[in-house]
Amino acid sequence: MKLIVNLLTLLCLSVLVPGAASSQTDSFGAVDTVWAEVSKIDSLNWSINVSFFNDESVVGMSVPLKMKAGLNRIVADSCIYTGGRAEHFNVRAFRADTAIQCVTLGMIASLTSSKKTLPPGRGRLATIFVSSLIDEPIEDLSVDTTTTNPNNQLEVIADSVQGPPENPTKVTDWTQRKIIPVFVARKSE
Numbered sequence: 360m361k362l363i364v365n366l367l368t369l370l371c372l373s374v375l376v377p378g379a380a381s382s383q384t385d386s387f388g389a390v391d392t393v394w395a396e397v398s399k400i401d402s403l404n405w406s407i408n409v410s411f412f413n414d415e416s417v418v419g420m421s422v423p424l425k426m427k428a429g430l431n432r433i434v435a436d437s438c439i440y441t442g443g444r445a446e447h448f449n450v451r452a453f454r455a456d457t458a459i460q461c462v463t464l465g466m467i468a469s470l471t472s473s474k475k476t477l478p479p480g481r482g483r484l485a486t487i488f489v490s491s492l493i494d495e496p497i498e499d500l501s502v503d504t505t506t507t508n509p510n511n512q513l514e515v516i517a518d519s520v521q522g523p524p525e526n527p528t529k530v531t532d533w534t535q536r537k538i539i540p541v542f543v544a545r546k547s548e
Contacts, residue, residue, distance in 0.1 A: 387415035387517055391540035393422060395502045398547035400488075402496035407435075407487040408547075409464060411444065411540075416476040416518035420445070420484075422464040423513060425505040432492040433500070435462035438485050444477055445484045453487075456507065462487055463507045476518045504542040514539055 385391055394410040409422055426433060438453035440446050450467035464485055469475040491497050504513045515538040522528045530536055 385414075385538055385540075386535055387521060387538070389414045391415075391515055391538055393504070393513060393540050393542050395424060395504075395542070395544045396547050397500050397502060397544070399497075399500075403491045403494065405489045405497055405500045407489065407500075407502055408483050409485050409487065410481070410483045411477075412481040413477065413515065413540075414479045415521055415538075416478055417515050418468040418476055418518045419516040420464070420466045420477075421511045421514050422466075422484075423505050423507040423511045424462050424464075424487075424502045426460045426462065426489060427501045427503075428460075428489075428491075428497045429499065431495055431497055432457075433460060433489050433497060434492050435487050435489050437488045438462075438464065439488075440485045443483045443485050444480065447475060448477070449475070451485070453485075454507075457492070459507075461505060461507050463511045465511070474520075502544050512539075513542055 391414070392412045396408045396410065398406045398408070400406055407424070411420070426435065434457045435455040440451040445451060445466045448466045448468050449470045450465065452465035454463045456462070466484070468477060489500060506512045517530065517536040517538060519530050519536065520527045521530060
């Protein structure tokens with residue numbers, strides 16, 4: 360409940376106070392960013408490249424997206440992680456909800472004691488493919504982040520060990536490991 364209140368507060372501040380969203384902080388350094396870049400493939404099919412910038416090691420992510428194409432009913436019919444930064448993760452989930460025009464990506468680096476992480480960097484995580492359900496051209500596709508059932512929100516979980524191998528820092532409080540990144544949606548040129 361506290362998390363929901365904090366997110367609503369951030370949302371209200373970003374609407375009421377210009378520049379408030381840019382004051383978001385990341386306890387590990389620079390503010391992380393998730394990009395959703397929309398591209399037209401043909402009149403019935405589009406793609407969404409989901410990319411990520413992080414400056415700390417990450418062990419998990421949730422990326423829920425709301426899609427809109429005017430009155431056209433659409434479906435996120437597939438997703439590929441191949442060639443993306445999260446390709447080596449043990450869990451690379453994709454859940455589309457056609458009824459509410461949403462998709463949720465979930466990524467977990469490891470389900471074992473291995474030390475798999477997403478190292479600091481920038482690049483594509485996955486590509487989502489969207490098509491028209493009613494065989495009418497998709498004139499425009501827009502995406503935004505949202506919260507999807509049961510309570511999936513845009514968030515990143517940092518690794519419990521941060522810093523260089525010769526002088527690592529252990530983060531013991533899991534709430535300090537949670538990062539709410541900035542979300543940016545854009546059209547491909």
